[in-house]
Amino acid sequence: MSKLSIWSIRLALICLIAGWAIGAVLMINRAWGLAGWPWKLVDLHVALVLFGWTLQVVVGVAYWMLPTFGGRSNRGREKAALMSVVAINLGIVWVVAGVFFSPAAPVVATVFWLVAVLSFGWHAWPRIKAFGA
Numbered sequence: 001m002s003k004l005s006i007w008s009i010r011l012a013l014i015c016l017i018a019g020w021a022i023g024a025v026l027m028i029n030r031a032w033g034l035a036g037w038p039w040k041l042v043d044l045h046v047a048l049v050l051f052g053w054t055l056q057v058v059v060g061v062a063y064w065m066l067p068t069f070g071g072r073s074n075r076g077r078e079k080a081a082l083m084s085v086v087a088i089n090l091g092i093v094w095v096v097a098g099v100f101f102s103p104a105a106p107v108v109a110t111v112f113w114l115v116a117v118l119s120f121g122w123h124a125w126p127r128i129k130a131f132g133a
């Protein structure tokens with residue numbers, strides 16, 4: 001498995017665990033009405049489970065599994081895939097920062113995730129072909 005896949009899937013798992021843990025805090029807080037501050041974490045919960053986990057695990061697995069060119073390790077536009085993983089995680093970092101500093105952070109994070117989706121599309125497009133073609 002390539003390093004990029006290993007790291008993106010590992011990061012995705014960390015996001016899944018963190019996202020579910022925050023989800024649990026939100027759920028308990030909703031059930032017992034303990035405090036107001038946990039609601040600041042809803043954006044982070046959504047960022048972690050939808051982008052940190054779902055998008056990132058797709059990128060990691062697809063980068064590994066889509067057909068390659070010629071040799072098994074020639075994956076074509078590799079920098080675009082790297083940019084996608086970096087942008088996903090910068091978006092998460094931005095939302096974490098937003099919990100403490102800026103309410104506008106999810107807007108900036110969304111731009112990062114748009115870059116992530118487009119750059120992964122740019123990477124993957126030529127690899128959507130028959131194996132060996």
Ligand code: HEM
Pocket residue numbers: 019020022023024025026027028030042045046049050053
């Ligand atoms: C991969 C799995 C998950 C996904 C894709 C997901 C997605 C979401 C989304 C999109 C929202 C925002 C809903 C809104 O703004 O109306 C949300 C809110 C929430 N999630 Fe999750 N979630 C996941 C797992 C979990 C888990 C495991 C828990 C609890 C242990 C949880 C607890 C909550 C709670 C309590 C809210 C706030 C709901 C409210 O506004 O009352 N989530 N989730």
